[in-house]
Each structure stands twice: as structure tokens, then as C-alpha cells.
Amino acid sequence: MKLYNSIGPNPRAVTLFMAEKGIDIPRAEVDLMAGENRREPYLKVNPAGQMPALELDDGTVLTEITAVCEYLEELNPEPVLIGRTAEERARTRMWTRRVDLKVCEPMANGFRFSEGLKLFEGRMRCLPEAAPGLKAVAQDGLQWLEANFEGPYLVGSRFSLADILLFSFLEFGARVGQPLDPGLAKINGWYKRVSERESVTGKVPA
Structure with missing residues (x-):
């Protein structure tokens, strides 16, 4: 491959x-x-x-x-990042889809249509007038996640693809003018937990 x-x-x-x-x-x-x-x-x-x-x-x-x-x-079934059972897989897919629609897509297009406009305007249809609204939609999505977060991860006790997707975009957003609101205590705590994982730090535990 x-x-x-x-x-x-x-x-x-x-x-x-x-x-x-x-x-x-x-x-x-x-x-x-x-x-x-x-x-x-x-x-x-x-x-x-x-x-x-x-x-x-x-x-x-x-x-x-x-x-x-x-x-x-x-x-490569282990470690499980989507689910062992039909219910676990469905819950992971549900939260992955929620994260994608509520946060990732509007955040990405908010960047493409503003800070990234010079890079993307020759490659795709860009709507600069939509950028502020899209960024606001992404923040609304994060507010929704905060209100519905039970933790320690998006699918409860299991770290999953949903967490990986959200982390990747929040990490990106912080570099392109869409930082994580410090008032979102649950999501900030979650972000810190994920940022300390070996897959992120590249450090092997002693």
C-alpha cells in the first residue's frame, strides 16, 4: 500500500x-x-x-x-478505534458524522474563504462573504459538543476515530485564526488529554 x-x-x-x-x-x-x-x-x-x-x-x-x-x-483490528460491536461502530460513526458536519466542514471552508483565499480561489469555488458565518457555525458546533459531552472521550470511555477527526481540525483551526474557546471547559480538557497521547507527541512512554 x-x-x-x-x-x-x-x-x-x-x-x-x-x-x-x-x-x-x-x-x-x-x-x-x-x-x-x-x-x-x-x-x-x-x-x-x-x-x-x-x-x-x-x-x-x-x-x-x-x-x-x-x-x-x-x-488491523487492534487497538479498536471504531468499534467491536455493531452498536459501538454505529456510535463512533454517529459522533464522527456529527463532528464532521458541525465543526470540521464549516471550519475548513471558513479558512478557505478567508485566510486561505489566495491559495484556494483558483482551485475551487470560494465564497468570501460566507467565511464569517461558517466560522460562527463551527463555533456553534463546538458549543453543542460542550453541552452534550459526557467524556472522557466523544464516545464515552472509548478513544475513537471521532476524537481523532475533531482533534485534527481543532489543531488546524488554532493555527489559522479559529482557536478553541477557552470557555469550553469540557472540550478543552478533552483536547489536553488527546494532545498528550503518544500518537500526537510521538514520544514512547518510558
């Missing part, structure tokens, strides 16, 4: 998932800043021009964070 990797929260989510699993897959780095993902030869890999992409041994290509991570979980 080969992972087409780049900067950005989407590849970060997949590489954190791999780190939690202890999976090492050869990587081909794609220069997103230079737009390599939006032209050949990468478009032959993923016609959508998005990152990351996982090329299987037979040449099949998987894209989209959840599809790639679910495939890797099936090949």
Missing part, C-alpha cells in the same frame, strides 16, 4: 489513526501548497484532487477519511 500524504487536517487525521494503530505505510508526499493535488499525475490517483489517498496493492485507490480509516481498522 501507499499513502498519498500532505499537510492539512484531513491527512493528519489518517496519519494519527495509523499512529494509534502502529501502522507504517510508505508515503508519497504531495505538495498541496504548490497545487500538486489539483493537477496530473495526482489527479489520476484521485480525480477529486483531495488529500489524502490510500493506494492498495492492486492499484485500487481509497479516499475520504472515514473510508480509509475503516478499511485500515478491518485489516
Whole structure:
């Protein structure tokens, strides 16, 4: 297999998932800043021009964070990051979807249409007038998560793909003008817990 990797929260989510699993897959780095993902030869890999992409041994290509991570979980069941049972898997997928719609998508587009406008305006339809509203939508989503967070992780006691996805985007948001509101005590506590995981720090416990 080969992972087409780049900067950005989407590849970060997949590489954190791999780190939690202890999976090492050869990587081909794609220069997103230079737009390599939006032209050949990468478009032959993923016609959508998005990152990351996982090329299987037979040449099949998987894209989209959840599809790639679910495939890797099936090949590498331990440690469990999606679920052992139908109910566990459904709950992880539910929270992953909530995080994606309520926080990740509006946060990403809020960046693309404002701070990232010069980078993205030639690559996709951008709506600069929508940026403030999208950023506000992402903050509303975080407020909703705060109100519905039971902890210690999004799916209760299990660390999961939902946590990895949210962490990757909040880490990104902090660097592009959308920092985590310090008033969100539960989410800030959760963020600190996740940031101390070995997959994030890269440090092996003594």
C-alpha cells in the first residue's frame, strides 16, 4: 500500500489513526501548497484532487477519511478505534458524522474563504462573504459538543476515530485564526488529554 500524504487536517487525521494503530505505510508526499493535488499525475490517483489517498496493492485507490480509516481498522483490528460491536461502530460513526458536519466542514471552508483565499480561489469555488458565518457555525458546533459531552472521550470511555477527526481540525483551526474557546471547559480538557497521547507527541512512554 501507499499513502498519498500532505499537510492539512484531513491527512493528519489518517496519519494519527495509523499512529494509534502502529501502522507504517510508505508515503508519497504531495505538495498541496504548490497545487500538486489539483493537477496530473495526482489527479489520476484521485480525480477529486483531495488529500489524502490510500493506494492498495492492486492499484485500487481509497479516499475520504472515514473510508480509509475503516478499511485500515478491518485489516488491523487492534487497538479498536471504531468499534467491536455493531452498536459501538454505529456510535463512533454517529459522533464522527456529527463532528464532521458541525465543526470540521464549516471550519475548513471558513479558512478557505478567508485566510486561505489566495491559495484556494483558483482551485475551487470560494465564497468570501460566507467565511464569517461558517466560522460562527463551527463555533456553534463546538458549543453543542460542550453541552452534550459526557467524556472522557466523544464516545464515552472509548478513544475513537471521532476524537481523532475533531482533534485534527481543532489543531488546524488554532493555527489559522479559529482557536478553541477557552470557555469550553469540557472540550478543552478533552483536547489536553488527546494532545498528550503518544500518537500526537510521538514520544514512547518510558
